[in-house]
Amino acid sequence: MQSIDYLCILFCFQTEHKMSIEEVCRKFNTDIVQGLTNAKAAEYLIRDGPNALTPPPTTPEWVKFCRQLFGGFSILLWTGAILCFLAYAIQAATEDEPAGDNLYLGIVLTAVVVITGCFSYFQEAKSSKIMESFKNMVPQQALVIREGEKVTINAEEVVGGDLIEVKGGDRIPADIRVVSAHGCKVDNSSLTGESEPQSRSPDCTHDNPLETRNVAFFSTNCVEGTARGIVICTGDRTVMGRIATLTSGLETGKTPIAKEIEHFIHIITGVAVFLGVTFFILAIILGYSWLEAVIFLIGIIVANVPEGLLATVTVCLTLTAKRMAKKNCLVKNLEAVETLGSTSTICSDKTGTLTQNRMTVAHMWFDNQIHEADTTEDQSGASFDKSSVTWLSLARVAGLCNRAQFKAGQDSLPILKRDVAGDASESALLKCIELSCGSVRAMRDRNKKVAEIPFNSTNKYQLSVHETEDPNDNRYLLVMKGAPERILDRCTTILVQGKEQPMDEELKEAFQNAYMELGGLGERVLGFCHVLLPEDQYPKGFAFDTEDVNFQTDNLCFVGLMSMIDPPRAAVPDAVIMVTGDHPITAKAIAKGVGIISEGNETVEDIAARLNIPVSQVNPRDAKACVVHGTDLKDLSQDQMDDILRNHTEIVFARTSPQQKLIIVEGCQRLGAIVAVTGDGVNDSPALKKADIGVAMGISGSDVSKQAADMILLDDNFASIVTGVEEGRLIFDNLKKSIAYTLTSNIPEITPFLFFIIVNIPLPLGTITILCIDLGTDMVPAISLAYETAESDIMKRQPRNPARDKLVNERLISIAYGQIGMIQALGGFFAYFVILAENGFLPSRLVGIRLNWDDRSTNDLEDSYGQQWTYEQRKIVEFTCHTAFFVSIVVVQWADVIICKTRRNSVFQQGMRPSWWFCAFPYSFLIFVYDEIRKLLLRRNPGG
Amino acid sequence: MAKDGEKSGWKEYIWNPRTREFLGRTASSWGLILLFYLVFYIFLAGLFTLTMYVMLQTLDDHKPTWQDRLSTPGMVIRPKTDETYEIVYNVENTESWDMYAQALDKFLAPYNNSVQAEKNNECVPDQYFLQEDSGDVKNNPKRSCQFNRTILDLCSGINDRYYGYQDGKPCIIIKLNRVIGMLPSKDGQAPFVTCGAKKEDSDKIGELLYFPPNGTFNLMYYPYYGKKAQVNYSQPLVAVKFLNITANQDVNIECRINANNIPIGSDRDKFSGRVSFKLRINTIN
Secondary structure, eight states, rough: HHHHHHHHHHHHSGGGGGGHHHHHHHHHHTTTTBBBBBHHHHHHHHHHHOOOOOOOOOOOHHHEEEEEHHHHHHHHHHHHHHHHHHHHHHHHHHHHSOHHHHHHHHHHHHHHHHHHHHHHHHHHHHHHHOOOOOOSSSSOOEEEETTEEOOOOOOGGGGGTEEEEEETTOOOOOOEEEEEEEEEEEEEEEHHHHOSOEEESSOOOOOTTTTTEEEOOOOOOOEEEEEEEEEOGGGSHHHHHHHHHHHHHHHOOOOHHHHHHHHHHHHHHHHHHHHHHHHHHHHHHOOOOOOHHHHHHHHHHHSOOOOOOOHHHHHHHHHHHHHHHTTTEEEETTTTHHHHHHHHHEEOOOOOGTSSSSSEEEEETTTEEEEEOOOOOTTOOOOOTTTTTHHHHHHHHHHHHHOOOSSSOOTTGGGGGGGGEOOOHHHHHHHHHHHSSSOOOHHHSSOOOOEEEOOOOOTTEEEEEEOOOOOOOOEEEEEEOHHHHHHHHHHHEEEETTTTEEEOHHHHHHHHHHHHHHHHHHHHEEEEEEEEEETTTOOOOOOOOOOTOOSOOOOEEEEEEEEEEEOOOOOOOOOOOOSSOOHHHHHHHHHHHHTTTTTOOHHEEEEEEEETTOGGGGGGGOOEEEEEEEHHHHOOOHHHHHHHHHSEEEEEEESOOOOHHHHHHHHHTTTOOOEEEEEOOOGGHHHHHHHEEEEESSEEEHHHHHHHEEEEEETTHHHHHHHHHHHHHHHHHHHHHHHHHHTHHHHHHHHHHHHHHHHHOOOOSSSHHHHHHHIIIHHHHHHHHGGOOTTTTTSSSSSOTTTTTOOOHHHIIIIIIIHHHHHHHHHHHHHHHHHHHTTOOOOHEEEEEEEHHTTTOOOOEETTTOOEEEEHHHHHHHHHHHHHHHHHHOOOOOOHHHTTTSSSOOOGGGTGGGGGGGGGGGHHHHHHHHHHHHHHHHHHTTTT | HHHHHHHHHHHHHHTTTTEEEEEEEEEEHHHHHHEEEEEEHHHHHHHHHHHHHHHHTTSSSOOSSOOOGGSSBBBBEEOOOOTOOOEEEEEOOOOHOOOOOHHHHHHHGGGGGGHHHHOOOOOTTTOOOOOOBBBOOEEESOOOOOGGGGGGGGGGGSTTTTTGGGHHHHEEEEEEOOTTHHHHHHTTOEEEEEEEOOOOGGSSSEEEEESSSBBBGGGGGBBOOOTTTTTTOOOOOOEESSSSTTTTTEEEEEEEEEEESSSOOSSOTTTTTTEEEEEEEEEEO
């Protein structure tokens, strides 16, 4: 539903572009020459409000703080703390000298929650401060015409009906209906995703206000030329404003880690309540009073609360956030750190996510043959005859019809490493020609450029006219490059073996095959052609007019094709579903190249082609891979969409418009996937917001997209996403380890209390000692697990399935509680029994001793040997037991922290060889010896 | 719709008739898990039992490994009081002190001369009654010395059935906790009990009478060899009789052991080597 609203907002709101200029003027009571009167403008300003986007409602700081205090995990601790106070209140009301344990426990729990709450609050405040700095500080100016005079006013004061002038470099201050334009081009990329500047003119060219040429949009940039227009919308009513409003209205779900923690709380609460109630009933059966049983119940429930875990989780997330910040990933929300790791779908229209963003020439086709380009620095890998006339012509065209140039001062660098000013494919061509034919600059100097038509999306070619090298030859050389089929259309001849031949069907066929073959390799193919203009028609000094083309641009001579490739990134995870704006064929080729469509998997079309049957006869279930065209997407029902997403493991969405991204995101989420979206434009922001994790670009991204995103790549480097995925998976693994480690000690902490209740033995482990373990000795090792490096297979694994791979699952509980925890408890109890037995209380004597043991008035309690003990004397032994139990837990937790270091790998595979464990043994022995000697001397020389 | 689905999902989770799964697992899977846990816990129990057994083997049958916590033996009074350590009664109200008398009766019953004569030996007084083992040959069972009830004289309850409670001159019986192998004195000087009032009550306590005379614990009752070797050991007692304690007022009394080789107990423990209690005798007269 949301996506349909969204499309609607973009398509069906404005009619001004269809009105004539006069109608528009009438509508706003304005004049085409004089503009608004100042009085009218003031009136409109009051009526419509300032021309600015309403900032998204900011949450007050205290609400943010409270969210940290009472969100997720904290609830568990708060409940624990409240229960503790309750228990203390009951005890205080019924006993004369209530034990302070519950009170302390309550206070400590409260303190833990408050401190960790403050910690994560400050952590987030830090990143939001960086966010603040993104906001534009410089107020924008606009040139308006009011009462016939040009005045520069603050853009916020622009009102509907204002007559406005914009020129190249300006940011358009509101949505305007163009009334006159001179070579005006606007960059709509932040709104529509098109990277080509679009020209603007007064005529309505399209019903769709987004497509028509006579509307320019708020906050897009005017690249060149000038235009004059009437403001039709301001502030939040502009297209940009509507998208921004829509974005802030989108509901975002909980982060996966928040869901995991919720699930974890459910399990813990379940276990706690189950144990609590069981022992409550047991206590009643055993004849305890109701109040005692209630205290036990509370005690058991609270004992299950892992006090230190909240702090551990927060610290782990913070550490990862910091690590990512170092790699220029700003994480706005701590919990988003993990989201990226569980991402099963990355939607990106930038193939740069998947490729190295280093375009190089890979192949060329000339003389009816495909040649591999030589990209070695010393040209040792030449695979074709460099002296071929066709090649020289091709190189000449590629070098001349090219606006890229090396940046100054890099002559000492190898060519491939030099920085180039220009777009990616032109740079690739430049480097290729420079490598094989020497200085391009020299070539350009020899062939002076006299005219040029830069590349644009309508004619899809670029041409330039040059003087020839031969000073006696007064003819002009026209060189052209562009989309191969367009170039071919303009050619009547073709250069083969240095000779011009008429373009016949056979050669056309050969061209088509080469084009398909290169395109099928995932390469971007460009065609090149040239012609020497006849001297009689174009004598020296002929004035070439590039606006109104007054020279021949067809009947050219085709020279060859060159294809470029952006090499795929080595470590693209299998998890990426590609959503790209590229053509299906290219998209598919790239997908195959980077392993999104793995080898051996075919699309329906592939199967059809292989079996030579129509597409309709192929069973769609046979095809695991799928390439969906964006235009098809519009007609798909929800079920069909689900079907595609569910039944194909490898999907490529090609030619998707940014709006369709939202549909894809929603579709994936419906199927339970965790979706990451990358984007920089305003149009991406609803998808960014809707996604489980939106990744915005720090430099090129629009403010709105940054607001909507959870993570910002400060340096726009897509490689960070892959690192992010790895970090996210790592943090999930490490959190799992931390939790397994922390939970384990819960069993040796609870069982003493249970045995205390059931078999009435002296309490083996006190509350304060439990706190010492949870908040002291367990916390640092648990945090240390956050520093664990990735296990070797971390990126090879499938992304986490949120429905199945839980942070805390039955298996983890079973191992932590049922197995390791039990062993630890036995270790503790063994120490406990040894101490009591060696002091005279054999295990048989202990059972049922509790009431007498804890009775202050019994000062002659008999042990197994017949000796008698005062209350204080046996309490000292009991505290010794607590200490011993505590030390036992610490000792067994050493082993636990080591086994928790890895999930699958053996500890020894993770870099610790067994022999290294004992390196420090002599030194720890030295500590003993040293300190014993010190104490001996102290005893010998008291006072000195 | 969604709710229905959820409900059946739950039902299916508990018992899925199609795959015959209970709580998401088949019977054989549950069986394997249970079997695993059974084997695992049996193994753990076995290991624990083994370690406990080995540990218990290292223990001596007659003397605990450590006794450092008992270097200062505790002191206890009878009749036993509740946690407040108060003996409060009204002379005129028989019911308020009858229980004390009964408690003492019960406590002293094993000290009846007849019982003592039957079970225990007469020993040489004023010296330790040592019955050491000769090497590995255990000298068991060990004999014990008689502590006849009559030694307590006025506080024995033989002549005065109510231990003086009825006329405001109550008896309190004090005993020193048993500690195996403890020799409470050197140079043959018997340890003795002294009682006194705490500072502000010093003028209220009045005269005291100790039984046996001087409140000594005779050395022949030491050392104690543990309940296994010395089954019929009779703990020596000291009785204190308050002859003219101030009535109708709280009197805080502290009794302590005086022995030349028993360290003074820690301040924390008010019952090691000393015992404090409050005595209040209410009377109309």
